[in-house]
Amino acid sequence: MGIIKSDYDVEGLSPTDSYPDSAAKQISSKLPVYADENGAVPGESFTIGSSLYARTQRFANRFGVEPRGIERVPEDERTDKTLAKAGTMWLAANMVVSSFAIGVLAVPVFHLGFVDALLTILFINLLGITPVCFFSTFGPVFGLRQMVLSRFYFGWYGVKIIAVFNILACIGWSSVNVIVGAQLLHAVNNDLPGVGGIIIIAAGTFIITLFGYKIVHYYEFYSWIPCFIIFLIVLGQFAHSGAFVNIPMGVGRSEIGAVLSFASSVFGFATGWTSYAADYTVYQPHTVGRVKTFAWTWAGLIFPLLFTEILGLAVATAMTFDPETGAPTNSYAERYEVSHIGGLLAEVLFPPFGRFGQFCLVVLALSIVANNCPNIYSVSLSLQVLGRWTQAVPRFIWTFIGTLIYVAISIPGYSHFETVLENFMLVIGYWLAIYEGIAVPEHFFFKKGIKGYNVADYTSPNLLPPGIAAIVAFGFGVMGAVMGMAQVWFIGPIGKHIGNPAYGGDVGFPLAFAFAFVSYLGLRTVEKRRFGR
Secondary structure (H helix, E strand, O other), rough: OOOOOOEEOOOOEEEEEOOOOHHHHHHHHOOOOOOEOOOOOOOOHHHOOHHHHHHHHHHOOOOOOOOOOOOOOHHHHHOOOHHHHHHHHHHHHHHHHHHHHHHOOOOOOHHHHHHHHHHHHHHHHHHHOOHHHHHHHHHHHHOOOHHHHOOOHHHHHHHHHHHHHHHHHHHHHHHHHHHHHHHHHHOOOOOOHHHHHHHHHHHHHHHHHHOHHHHHHHHHHHHHHHHHHHHHHHHHHHHOOOOOOOOOOHHHHHHHHHHHHHHHHHHHHHHHHHHHHHHEEEEEEEOOOOOHHHHHHHHHHHHHHHHHHHHHHHHHOOOOOOOOOOOOOOHHHHHHHHHHHHHHHHHHHHHHHOHHHHHHHHHHOOOOHHHHHHHHHHHHHHHHOOOOOHOOOOOOOOOOOHHHHHHHHHHHHHHHHHHHHHHHHHHOOOOOHHHHHHHHHHHHHHHHHHHHHOOOHHHHOOOOOOOOOHHHHHHHHHHHHHHHHHHOOOOOOOOOHHHOOOOEEEEEHHHHHHHHHHHHHHHHHHHHHOOOO
């Protein structure tokens, strides 16, 4: 397969705006490398030349750092044939204290019973992980990262808006997660300040994501095991304590609103990996069956999500509060009131196990590393999508910059605005439903499946969809989310009519999806007739 020099000069690291032949005109790429006629970029090309870019890549290459960013992976370099990695990647990322915390919310925040909360966890997770599994199958087929793949839905320019939302999500949730981890470490050792815990967890995450795809997968392949063992200890000890309470289901409008709002939290957590999905299968060969990739991803997601969230729910039932004042009335509730998730786990582990219980809590705190690895690896790829100059910065440098940013947010957030930050992240989380409401109809109705993609077009703005329909539909999706949301900051006009008027019921996700889906069908039909692409 012939190599064509792209319109980004490796030696001079500047645009040449020259096209040696017609094939180069077609790909019209912005890559700081050499690409073949399908836009695939050989790994060795990243170190060619005497530019600062090439010299930086050569230096990093000595230590085994992945040089590739958003460039398409050639077929002969897709050597990751271990299908199980598609599952263990998400198994480790979700066998963490953050997903345990989602289950806990059902009792103190949404005031649900055990059975109704359990059923919500079960069915909403089954729904939420489906897009993640679906888009994971695109990595082996095309060798493209998720945000680059999104150019086929949002166009060359429209995808930059989507990338900004993804960057906010990656940085924001990394900040929230690392604060939770630091709180757990502080609960074990009061002499360790929050800043120290944040730096420990962030440094561990950075080292792993610095080296790239292979090391991230290697770490996630094993890191879930100690966390799973400790969660089993929590399960066994809590069952032995006899503190579980089968809280009865509620009835009426308040129950409906509470179930829908809890479902929104569960769905947002489960589907949150959609915008990264293909990033972690791009090195698998195209001969890997899509059904197998889907199945491994599904298994890797559904088991830890159900296990940790149901365990969190069960432990939360032990908390009791005064019905009039809401004040905690037992040790579980008191610990939760003071130290949140860390306090609740400490109440299970510390009294019977002492020092060993503290060790268990430290391991669970460090599970945040596995949770944040996908965020920090993928944020570098989203940053590269923003423009030619951002792609000219090596992926691992963006990883470092992303780490500095979320640490800078987390340190003041630990003491001053953790709740504000978490509420903000819950609000922007609706964008994923909008993303899915646009990508799904484009794939099934307009591209009519995998055969409708011409992968070589991924670097050609004039061959990709214009993106006008997608951006306008995105606006309609935002409208649906605002009308249906029920958050601390705002309750939408539809959301307030569901459940208790004081709290509403959150239907932001389904309305965001529906508004985007329906509007995109009409707008894209007109756009395709007008532009022919």
